[in-house]
Amino acid sequence: MMRRFNRIVGLLTLVVAIGLPALPAPAESPAAAQELAGLWRAKRHFGPEVRGALTIERSAGAWTAQIAGQTAQAAIDHDRLSFELPDGEGAFRGRLKSGRIIGHWIQPRTVASGNTYASPVTLEQLRRDRWRGVVTPLDDEMTFYMPIKLNEDGTLGAFLRNPERNVGIFFKVEHVTLDGSSVKLLGRRSKDAPETLVAEGTYDADNEILSIYLPSGGGTFDFRRATASDEAGFYPRGKTPAPYAYRSPPSDKDGWPVATLEEVGISRDGISRFVQMLIDTPIESVHSSDIHGVLLARHGKLVLEEYFHGFNRDWLHDTRSAAKSLTSVLTGAASLKGEPIDASTSVYETMDGATALSDLDSRKRAMTVENLLPMSSGLDCDDSDPASPGNEDTMQEQTEQPDWYRYTMDLKMVRAPGEKSVYCSCNPNLIGGVLARATGRWLPELFHDLLVEPLQIRSYAMNLTPTGDAYMGGGIRLLPRDFMKLGQIMIDQGRWHGSKILSRDWARRSVSPLVELGGKQYGYLWWVMEYPYKDRTVRAFFAGGNGGQVVMGIPELDLVIAFYGGNYSDSVFLVPQRVYVPEYILPAVN
Numbered sequence: 001m002m003r004r005f006n007r008i009v010g011l012l013t014l015v016v017a018i019g020l021p022a023l024p025a026p027a028e029s030p031a032a033a034q035e036l037a038g039l040w041r042a043k044r045h046f047g048p049e050v051r052g053a054l055t056i057e058r059s060a061g062a063w064t065a066q067i068a069g070q071t072a073q074a075a076i077d078h079d080r081l082s083f084e085l086p087d088g089e090g091a092f093r094g095r096l097k098s099g100r101i102i103g104h105w106i107q108p109r110t111v112a113s114g115n116t117y118a119s120p121v122t123l124e125q126l127r128r129d130r131w132r133g134v135v136t137p138l139d140d141e142m143t144f145y146m147p148i149k150l151n152e153d154g155t156l157g158a159f160l161r162n163p164e165r166n167v168g169i170f171f172k173v174e175h176v177t178l179d180g181s182s183v184k185l186l187g188r189r190s191k192d193a194p195e196t197l198v199a200e201g202t203y204d205a206d207n208e209i210l211s212i213y214l215p216s217g218g219g220t221f222d223f224r225r226a227t228a229s230d231e232a233g234f235y236p237r238g239k240t241p242a243p244y245a246y247r248s249p250p251s252d253k254d255g256w257p258v259a260t261l262e263e264v265g266i267s268r269d270g271i272s273r274f275v276q277m278l279i280d281t282p283i284e285s286v287h288s289s290d291i292h293g294v295l296l297a298r299h300g301k302l303v304l305e306e307y308f309h310g311f312n313r314d315w316l317h318d319t320r321s322a323a324k325s326l327t328s329v330l331t332g333a334a335s336l337k338g339e340p341i342d343a344s345t346s347v348y349e350t351m352d353g354a355t356a357l358s359d360l361d362s363r364k365r366a367m368t369v370e371n372l373l374p375m376s377s378g379l380d381c382d383d384s385d386p387a388s389p390g391n392e393d394t395m396q397e398q399t400e401q402p403d404w405y406r407y408t409m410d411l412k413m414v415r416a417p418g419e420k421s422v423y424c425s426c427n428p429n430l431i432g433g434v435l436a437r438a439t440g441r442w443l444p445e446l447f448h449d450l451l452v453e454p455l456q457i458r459s460y461a462m463n464l465t466p467t468g469d470a471y472m473g474g475g476i477r478l479l480p481r482d483f484m485k486l487g488q489i490m491i492d493q494g495r496w497h498g499s500k501i502l503s504r505d506w507a508r509r510s511v512s513p514l515v516e517l518g519g520k521q522y523g524y525l526w527w528v529m530e531y532p533y534k535d536r537t538v539r540a541f542f543a544g545g546n547g548g549q550v551v552m553g554i555p556e557l558d559l560v561i562a563f564y565g566g567n568y569s570d571s572v573f574l575v576p577q578r579v580y581v582p583e584y585i586l587p588a589v590n
């Protein structure tokens with residue numbers, strides 16, 4: 001989901017473009033330059049404050065919930081239970097099942113992304129009328145790194161790096177000036193444009209604090225000199241990392257068997273050189289490669305798990321559009337379990353009922369889930385065209401229609417369903433609407449039952465739409481090892497450790513080259529491509545998302561590859577699948 005992100009970008013563009021005068025880059029005195037040179041870091045935590053133990057009690061037919069010192073009356077409908085805290089501080093939706101209450105905590109809209117998230121909560125029964133669990137919402141944080149260096153001409157060079165959203169790419173900061181206690185960040189709108197003021201603030205020399213107002217939804221950020229811990233977040237493995245030494249991943253009770261590289265026929269030397277290259281990657285600009293994690297599995301065993309820039313296996317990573325592939329998997333899983341949905345399901349009949357079809361455009365009447373899966377709905381919907389009314393950003397930024405299913409269904413048709421595939425996030429999100437309507441289930445609950453439990457997924461944060469539906473166009477936060485399981489399911493033709501998640505046919509069609517989309521091959525919300533390998537080519541499929549989120553399977557090699565990154569909105573995020581896979585990983589596979 002990009003709504004909050006685009007508001008940030010709009011503010012940044014406005015700041016740079018509203019006619020501020022071109023500013024010269026004044027030479028700093030050696031003392032001032034020396035005073036500011038180095039790596040600076042600022043971080044703000046916006047909450048949420050409501051978290052921790054959640055207790056639900058039943059007394060005389062009434063249900064009461066307590067969390068973080070607040071009390072709320074819960075509503076009960078058969079086995080469904082829900083409550084909301086005052087002032088939108090949080091809400092809960094759950095159900096009684098086998099003596100437990102299994103549900104989701106819905107946290108307030110975040111400052112960093114502008115999204116609302118649903119996170120899983122299980123309350124265990126302590127006694128007959130009392131249950132307790134722990135609410136762990138997604139932390140709402142923004143972090144900025146600012147390396148400042150003394151240039152040969154006496155100016156101070158700088159750039160801003162932001163791991164959560166990469167908004168530094170839109171600031172385009174190049175220089176810092178210090179005049180007494182006044183600090184200015186200067187940048188260029190384009191390569192040949194003059195420098196203009198991007199942001200400004202103050203410098204407290206006594207306490208070594210740079211306080212700078214950044215129009216990114218968070219206000220003023222206080223930058224302090226980076227500690228060794230901070231440096232571990234900026235550099236791939238700290239400022240002076242030790243040489244890389246391979247270790248096999250730990251067994252983590254998440255369903256992944258583990259092994260060594262050698263045990264599955266992958267060269268330890270080749271992969272070690274690759275990881276060492278990632279560790280040695282210099283962070284010289286906002287465009288430097290920003291790999292957060294790389295994982296490998298072969299023959300169903302996890303054999304490599306490495307993280308960088310302070311990320312780790314317990315970090316819920318943003319999957320962006322790579323989660324579109326999860327929408328395909330969830331749809332196939334629902335169909336396998338006997339829910340009234342499959343590729344032939346009528347979209348408008350399911351959403352509006354058969355009587356609504358009589359006055360409908362015949363092309364809309366003909367639209368099925370089979371058309372949504374490969375992005376060939378025929379709707380006026382194109383994420384690459386800002387003028388398209390179905391563009392993801394356009395839909396998310398408008399406020400007249402909070403129901404994004406309705407918004408999508410009201411778009412006009414520009415071609416017949418199945419005629420042409422055009423990349424548009426409204427398509428997989430509308431599949432979510434069909435899923436919810438056909439099954440009568442809230443999507444986070446359906447996701448929990450069909451994928452979370454059988455795949456042993458331990459934690460996640462599912463982003464929601466303004467009407468509280470799960471947004472199925474991308475953006476769910478998952479643990480790296482858990483998201484990688486989707487690739488293994490497809491490699492194993494719909495199975496996870498022998499448990500059938502998808503039908504063999506659904507898995508096969510999902511990763512087959514069914515259509516051409518933007519000059520590339522596409523299946524059921526999975527990309528398909530070929531790589532050179534030794535003296536032949538091998539077919540690969542992958543889930544891909546902005547910033548460098550990749551879960552890739554190569555069936556012929558029984559290989560699953562996962563990358564996670566932070567190069568959002570920067571073409572460098574394509575480096576993993578375009579460079580690292582063919583030039584480093586595949587040559588190491590025997």
